[in-house]
Amino acid sequence: MIALTVSMGMIAGVRIVDSPNCDVRPGLIEPELVVVHGISLPPGRFGGPWIDALFTNVLPADADPYFGTIQRLRVSSHVLVARDGGLTQYVPFGLRAWHAGTSYWRGRNACNDFSIGIELEGTDVEPYDDRQYEALAELVAALQRAYPSLAEGWIAGHADIAPGRKTDPGPAFDWPRLERAVRGRGAAFRREVLA
Ligand SMILES: [Zn+2]
16 A cells, blocks of 8 residues: 555545544644544444435435435544555544444543544444455544654554443454554554453
């Protein structure tokens, strides 16, 4: 994969879908944490248009029984990594995406304020694709180059910062593999594993 470049809050050369579900980071705080999520819509199915639709508030409630339960959510992430490793950016990194919800990390609440949210298309129980690990590691390295505030390499799963409420990216996600891929790119990796 060609090295990614992040400039002015955007990844160069990737697909862009603008989400309205974002706002200014309080105090213009710089991102300090990358949060990894897993998502598929409907759950367990890959490749449809529905993640874009959810993040742009046009998810049709009648397209799937599950959609009626989430249609009113106003959520987003900064980036989605599709099964083939392709990236879509929804929110500039300088803005606050609405991905973490009620959350807690190293003594602080409201992780959206100080984090970058990255969704992997997947489920808690199916192995994530090789190309997703490569793309995610490349993105983490590019973000650390662009944001000195991320240079300590802090990264967490959604389940790490919202335990009991969220399980993604799930047991299927291979953290040691991501760590190797990130470190292999000369970037830092630090994750606080819950007891
Ligand atoms: Zn999540």
